[in-house]
Structure formats: structure tokens, C-alpha cells
Amino acid sequence: MKKFNFLTVVKGKDLESLKGSGLIGIAPTPAKGQDLSDPMNHGVAGFIAQMKGNSDFNTEFDQVFSIYLSNDGQTPGDISFGGYDLDKFAKKGKNLIWADQSANEAYWAVNTANANFGSVPLAKYNQQVIFDNGMSLAMMPEKSFVPLLKSLHEQGFNCQETMPVWSCEGTPEKYEKLPPISLNVMLNAQGQKAEIHMPKEAYLKYDPEQKIFFLLISPW
Numbered sequence: 284m285k286k287f288n289f290l291t292v293v294k295g296k297d298l299e300s301l302k303g304s305g306l307i308g309i310a311p312t313p314a315k316g317q318d319l320s321d322p323m324n325h326g327v328a329g330f331i332a333q334m335k336g337n338s339d340f341n342t343e344f345d346q347v348f349s350i351y352l353s354n355d356g357q358t359p360g361d362i363s364f365g366g367y368d369l370d371k372f373a374k375k376g377k378n379l380i381w382a383d384q385s386a387n388e389a390y391w392a393v394n395t396a397n398a399n400f401g402s403v404p405l406a407k408y409n410q411q412v413i414f415d416n417g418m419s420l421a422m423m424p425e426k427s428f429v430p431l432l433k434s435l436h437e438q439g440f441n442c443q444e445t446m447p448v449w450s451c452e453g454t455p456e457k458y459e460k461l462p463p464i465s466l467n468v469m470l471n472a473q474g475q476k477a478e479i480h481m482p483k484e485a486y487l488k489y490d491p492e493q494k495i496f497f498l499l500i501s502p503w
Contacts, residue, residue, distance in 0.1 A: 284339040288322045309348065309416075312388050334364065350416050354484075380477045382470045385411045394469040396476060398427060401462030403434045412466055412479075420448065421486065421500045428502040431464075435498075440487075442498055449498040451487065458489060458496065 289305075298306075307330050318328035319336050331348075334340050344365025351361040351372040361372065369379070382393040390413040398405040405427040423431065432442055438461060440453035464481040488497045 284337055286337065286339075287333055288327045290327055310389060311384060311391055340365070352416065380468070380470070380479070382468050382477070383472065387411060387413075390415060396467040396469055398467070399465050400431055400434045403430060405430055405464070409469075412468065421481075422503040423500050425502045428500070431500070435461075435487075440496065448501065451496040451498055453496050455489065458483065458487065461487065 309331050310329055311331055312329045314328035314332040314336060317325040319333065322328065328336075335346060347366055348362065348364045349367035349372075353360050373379075385392045385394045392411045392413045395406075395410050395412050397407050398410070406424075410424070435442055435451065438453075439457040440451040442449050442451040461483040463483065464486060466479045466481070468477050468479055469475075470477055486498065486500050488499055489495075490497060
């Protein structure tokens with residue numbers, strides 16, 4: 284593809300732990316002003332904005348990118364630009380959910396009507412849910428994090444703040460009974476909704492050596 288622009292950085296800060304020769308940001312930030320037509324004088328537009336405005340790309344590919352994130356150390360992740368491969372990366376029988384982007388130019392995000400921990404409400408009002416592939420942990424507003432801790436306590440898990448994540452005392456037997464965290468996602472302006480479920484394995488992890496659980500959600 285022609286007419287793609289990149290920044291060359293000779294010195295960076297707080298990037299020492301990254302193993303790679305460069306960074307490609309995939310935020311949905313649109314191009315502004317003359318970022319695309321005159322980047323040397325007006326700044327370089329983001330990668331996604333350049334792809335969206337690139338005639339070579341749009342002639343051959345769809346305006347789509349897809350990410351597969353593995354939850355183990357043996358299966359490699361994948362990112363594809365221009366489409367997606369359900370046969371290779373999706374579980375059989377699972378359907379795609381298409382949701383409109385919320386009013387957020389910094390992150391890929393959707394609007395939600397509410398969030399619940401089993402039958403316990405974590406939020407009864409509209410919030411944005413951000414899908415960020417660069418995060419190691421999930422984050423939750425403090426107003427929702429407090430009722431989550433209370434609900435976990437009622438389920439037999441006593442959690443306390445430790446570094447780098449909260450730790451919880453509980454038993455494997457009680458762990459098997461924990462409900463998912465469900466997000467009621469707003470799909471479009473017509474009011475259609477769909478639920479995304481976060482299973483217990485995604486928010487609470489057991490360490491058999493220490494015999495303790497770690498909460499994979501941090502308050503924000």
C-alpha cells in the first residue's frame with residue numbers, strides 16, 4: 284500500500300519492557316485537518332485513520348480488523364486487517380455481535396444499559412465499555428467495584444487490596460458456583476441490545492500453590 288506514513292522515534296520513555304521493533308496504535312481517532320494530505324507539516328494521522336482513507340486498502344479489503352486473544356501461553360494470538368476468520372478463531376455455534384461505536388474517539392467502546400454480577404446490579408445506568416487489547420487486567424469504575432466486592436463476600440470470598448492485584452480468600456468449591464458478570468450492550472440507536480458474559484475464569488484466578496484467588500479486575 285502506498286502513501287502510508289510512520290513516525291520514527293529515536294528515544295522513548297517507559298517502553299523498555301516491550302519486545303518489538305515498533306508500535307502501531309489502532310485507536311479509532313479520526314484524521315483531522317490535513318493529517319492525511321500533508322503529514323509532514325500537519326502531523327501523522329493514526330494507523331486506522333490512514334487505512335480508512337487509503338484507496339489501495341479499500342479496493343481489496345473490508346474496513347474491518349479483528350483480534351484473537353489467547354488465554355494460555357501455548358496458543359498464539361492473531362490480528363488481521365481487512366477481515367476476520369471465524370472458522371479458525373471462533374468457537375463453533377457462536378455468533379458475531381455488531382455494536383455501534385459510542386461517542387469515543389480515543390478507544391473502541393460501546394454503550395451499555397446496565398451491568399450485573401449474576402442477579403446483583405453493578406450499574407443501573409448507561410456506561411461505556413472499552414475494549415482495549417493492550418490491557419492485562421480489566422478495569423471497573425469504583426461505583427461498580429464496591430458492590431462487586433460485597434457480592435463476592437456474600438459468595439464466600441473475602442478480598443483485600445494487594446499489589447499488583449487484589450487477592451481473595453475462598454475455596455475451589457465456592458469458586459465453581461460463581462456467576463458471570465454480564466454487560467447489557469446497546470447495539471444501535473434503535474434500542475437493540477445483546478448480553479456479553481464475563482465468566483468467572485475471566486475475573487477471578489486461582490493460584491493452587493498459594494491457595495489464594497486473584498481478582499483480575501481493578502477499580503478505576
